[in-house]
Amino acid sequence: MSRLLIDNGYFVTMDEQMPQYQGWMSIEGDRIAALGEGKAPEREIELATETLDGSGLLFMPGLVNTHGHAAMSLLRGLADDLALQDWLQNHMWPTEAKFTGDDVYWGSALAAAEMIKSGTTTFVDMYDHMHRVGEVVEKSGMRASLTRGVIGLCPEDVQKAKLADAIQFAKDWHGAANGRISVMISPHAPYTCPPDYILKFVEAAHELDLAMHTHMSETIAEVEQNVRDYGYRPVEHLDRLGMFGRPTLVAHAVHLNDEEIALLAERNVYVSHNPVSNLKLASGVARVPELMRAGVTVSLGTDSAASNNNLDLFQEITMAALLHKGVSGDPTVIPAAEALRMGTVNGARSIGLGGVTGQLKAGLKADFIALSIAQAHFVPLTDYISHLAYAARGSDVAHVWVDGKQLLRDGQLLTLDEEKILAEAERCFQRLKG
Numbered sequence: 001m002s003r004l005l006i007d008n009g010y011f012v013t014m015d016e017q018m019p020q021y022q023g024w025m026s027i028e029g030d031r032i033a034a035l036g037e038g039k040a041p042e043r044e045i046e047l048a049t050e051t052l053d054g055s056g057l058l059f060m061p062g063l064v065n066t067h068g069h070a071a072m073s074l075l076r077g078l079a080d081d082l083a084l085q086d087w088l089q090n091h092m093w094p095t096e097a098k099f100t101g102d103d104v105y106w107g108s109a110l111a112a113a114e115m116i117k118s119g120t121t122t123f124v125d126m127y128d129h130m131h132r133v134g135e136v137v138e139k140s141g142m143r144a145s146l147t148r149g150v151i152g153l154c155p156e157d158v159q160k161a162k163l164a165d166a167i168q169f170a171k172d173w174h175g176a177a178n179g180r181i182s183v184m185i186s187p188h189a190p191y192t193c194p195p196d197y198i199l200k201f202v203e204a205a206h207e208l209d210l211a212m213h214t215h216m217s218e219t220i221a222e223v224e225q226n227v228r229d230y231g232y233r234p235v236e237h238l239d240r241l242g243m244f245g246r247p248t249l250v251a252h253a254v255h256l257n258d259e260e261i262a263l264l265a266e267r268n269v270y271v272s273h274n275p276v277s278n279l280k281l282a283s284g285v286a287r288v289p290e291l292m293r294a295g296v297t298v299s300l301g302t303d304s305a306a307s308n309n310n311l312d313l314f315q316e317i318t319m320a321a322l323l324h325k326g327v328s329g330d331p332t333v334i335p336a337a338e339a340l341r342m343g344t345v346n347g348a349r350s351i352g353l354g355g356v357t358g359q360l361k362a363g364l365k366a367d368f369i370a371l372s373i374a375q376a377h378f379v380p381l382t383d384y385i386s387h388l389a390y391a392a393r394g395s396d397v398a399h400v401w402v403d404g405k406q407l408l409r410d411g412q413l414l415t416l417d418e419e420k421i422l423a424e425a426e427r428c429f430q431r432l433k434g
């Protein structure tokens with residue numbers, strides 16, 4: 001079996017003690033075999049079948065983006081500066097109604113290219129035509145948790161067909177791509193799926209033994225509408241429907257009261273915080289410090305490139321570290337290490353991949369990235385964790401590996417044809433806008 005030895009690099013491991021050091025790491029097959037401080041031991045040098053000089057590089061776990069809609073990269077810049085419901089109902093949904101499987105393939109490929117180049121190795125994707133997203137994941141070499149998002153504002157026969165599609169997708173793709181793909185079950189949101197319909201998704205998740213993913217409490221209007229229509233705020237509503245009896249990842253969770261935060265903690269619900277999208281759509285600022293204090297695992301998502309407008313998770317890390325200081329007036333909330341945890345190990349945990357990816361540790365999957373640090377904004381080398389949270393950008397990423405396979409070398413994609421993807425995505429958009 002091949003064994004890669006990386007010597008003389010800087011490392012941020014994201015394991016419990018958060019060590020940062022100059023040292024070495026060896027990769028055997030798809031796993032991290034060993035790592036340590038200082039010069040690589042003789043034995044590691046002997047075992048290596050390939051060596052990489054890590055000088056000038058900072059190695060860390062690949063980033064985990066826990067909420068997005070990859071194919072919507074085709075809609076980047078189409079409708080900016082709008083509130084959620086106007087943006088969705090009058091701009092996104094009418095254009096998405098014209099999406100073919102081909103559009104989803106090229107839009108998702110565009111997103112995969114952008115994510116790999118900016119250091120994301122694992123992503124959550126909620127959309128339609130999901131087998132085409134699965135194909136992109138297979139080809140790109142990324143790791144993903146995929147889910148057929150279902151909007152239930154339609155006649156009963158269409159509702160039935162959509163649920164059947166979500167179930168079939170789960171049966172066909174859970175565990176695919178050598179285990180790099182897992183599947184979740186997703187009613188899109190409490191305001192787009194009636195309660196009896198959500199119940200059917202909960203039932204399916206139980207039968208298939210899968211986790212659930214949904215949008216929740218993104219805007220005040222949504223919370224108020226939920227109370228008007230169903231008598232409860234979204235958290236209690238979903239809890240009563242049994243959703244939190246499954247492992248559940250909720251996106252946004254912006255508008256929460258203290259009781260709701262306590263309930264999410266009690267039910268072990270995972271929250272995907274999407275600060276840039278929430279700011280752009282003026283949805284509000286999630287109560288992340290309170291969620292964390294209550295013990296909720298909070299990770300980071302970009303949402304789509306149509307509401308962000310990029311998929312650079314380093315931007316979310318920096319935003320999470322800054323935003324909550326500004327809002328709370330407390331500079332100690334979400335320190336650099338916590339923001340980095342949100343973008344790595346918390347993300348992995350939130351999708352059932354804790355102890356699999358999100359950290360550099362012997363035995364874990366070899367999903368890691370290297371940033372080029374011989375640049376002005378990484379000097380002086382005071383604290384790598386600080387630099388990663390506050391100074392780094394996705395464009396600093398030079399190399400990316402998933403499952404021990406290199407996907408990006410010196411900024412060049414190895415598994416995807418970037419030139420073709422850019423051209424095909426532009427072609428898809430020209431047809432969609434017509």
Ligand SMILES: CSC[C@H]1O[C@@H](n2cnc3c(O)ncnc32)[C@H](O)[C@@H]1O
Pocket residue numbers: 069084088092093096126127128148149150151188189215218277303304307
């Ligand atoms: C059919 S699943 C995907 C569905 O979600 C829509 N969407 C994109 N961003 C958001 C958001 O921030 N809140 C709610 N829904 C969103 C997207 O347009 C797709 O239709």
Ligand SMILES: [Zn+2]
Pocket residue numbers: 067068069215251303304
């Ligand atoms: Zn979303």
